[in-house]
Every structure is written in structure tokens, then in C-alpha cells.
Amino acid sequence: MKWAADRSGSIAVTATSILAMVLGWWALALINGDPTVLPGPWRVLPLVGAELASGDLIHHLAATLRRVALAFVIAMSVGIAVGLLMGSNQGADQWLDPWLIAFLNLPALVTIVLCYLWIGLNEVAAVTAVAINKIPTVVVTIREGTRALDRQLSDVATVFRMSRWIRFRHVVLPQLGPYIASAGRSGISLIWKIVLVVEFLGRSDGIGFKIHLYFQLFDVGMVLAYALSFVVVMLVIEALFLRPWEAHAARWRHA
DSSP states (O other): OHHHHHHHHHHHHHHHHHHHHHHHHHHHHHHHOOTTTSOOHHHHHHHHHHHHHHTHHHHHHHHHHHHHHHHHHHHHHHHHHHHHHHHHOHHHHHHHHHHHHHHHTSOHHHHHHHHHHHHOSSHHHHHHHHHHHHHHHHHHHHHHHHHTSOHHHHHHHHHTTOOHHHHIIIIIHHHHHHHHHHHHHHHHHHHHHHHHHHHHHHOSSSHHHHHHHHHHTTOHHHHHHHHHHHHHHHHHHIIIIIHHHHHHHTGGGGO
């Protein structure tokens, strides 16, 4: 019962916050008075409906989500592997740390442009550029999580002669769970922002491509329609998947 009450309260607060954002947008649009500069919700929502009815919005949403998903899987897989290595092996950490710092400070725009120049204006270059920008932040999070592992639990696993897989599955992974979930939750927001830049610069479909198109036409309403549509999709993903994942990963701390 307490869980249900807390859940209902959380949903109510979130809904109220979103409503306040919409009302603030509404008020700003009325104060501005120029729909070519800041169209209100009453102008943007019909545009979203028209794009949905035509099928264009679904097509471009699907293209962007596909790139987000591919880049997310690659970045998390590589980042977790490298983070585990650097966190558990001091020699590897010393060798790879300069690389990590370099990639952490490499601007996303530079990575995107270089990938397009070296690989070509294709899907491989787009996904690679996004993954490269995200991998270093995953590595940092997982490395810190690996360093924070409880050594006493590892000693117990050694005493009971657990195999490496069993030790990883039952000792290491539960402790790393909150770090992995945190890296994933923060990473998905960063990835989709970079995906939009990738599409803006060199793809022929996706939300970023449509924003580029309507930017050239100075159509603020359509820019907002596509941008806000994808924000809504990401909010749904956050609520249905990422928050429950993070809560599930940290459940053992409250046991």
C-alpha cells in the first residue's frame, strides 16, 4: 500500500510539473504575440497531429530511435568492458587513462565531422560518431563502480572457490548494477542529443534532419513539433524503462 501511495504521489507531481511547463509555454507565446517567433501549443499540436496522420513523424522518429538504440548498445557494451578493465587493473588504468581524458575532452562536433570524412555519409559513420562520444562517460562511471567493489565479498567468493562467472554474476554484477543503470540513464539523454546533431549534419532522415530542413525554412512551429515529439517519446522511455531499471538495480541496497 505504501509503495502504491508513493507511486501515485510521484505520478501526480510529474503530471503537475509537465502541466506547469505547458502553461508557461502558453503564457510566453501569448506575451510574445508573434507565432513566427514562438508559436503556442494551440498551433504546434495540430502540426504534430498532421505529421502523425501523414506518417512522416513516425518514419523519422523510428529512424532516430534506431540510431539511438544502436549507439546505446555499442557504447554501454564497450564502456562497461573498458571500465571493468581499468577499475580492476592498475596497469591498464595507467595506460588507458590518457586516452580516456583525450576522448572525454574531444568535442562531439569534431568526432562527428571526422567520422563522416573518414567513413562516409552513412549509417556506420553516424552510429560510430555517437558511440565514440558516449563511451568515455560510461567508462568513467563503471571504473569508479569497480573501484568501489566490496573486497570482503570478493574474499568470501575466493574462500568458497566460486568460478569467475559465478563470482561476476552473484558478487560483482549486483554491486555494479546501480552504476550501470546510472550510466545508462544519463547516457540515453546524451546519446539522443548527439544523434540529432549527426542527423542535422549528414543524414537524409530522422528528427535532426527534419529540424535542419525546417530551420532552413525558418519554420519555428515545425521545428518545435518534431523536437517536442521526440522529447515526449524519451520521457515515456524514461518513465517506463529507465527509472524502473535504476530502481531494480539498487534494490539490494535497501534489502
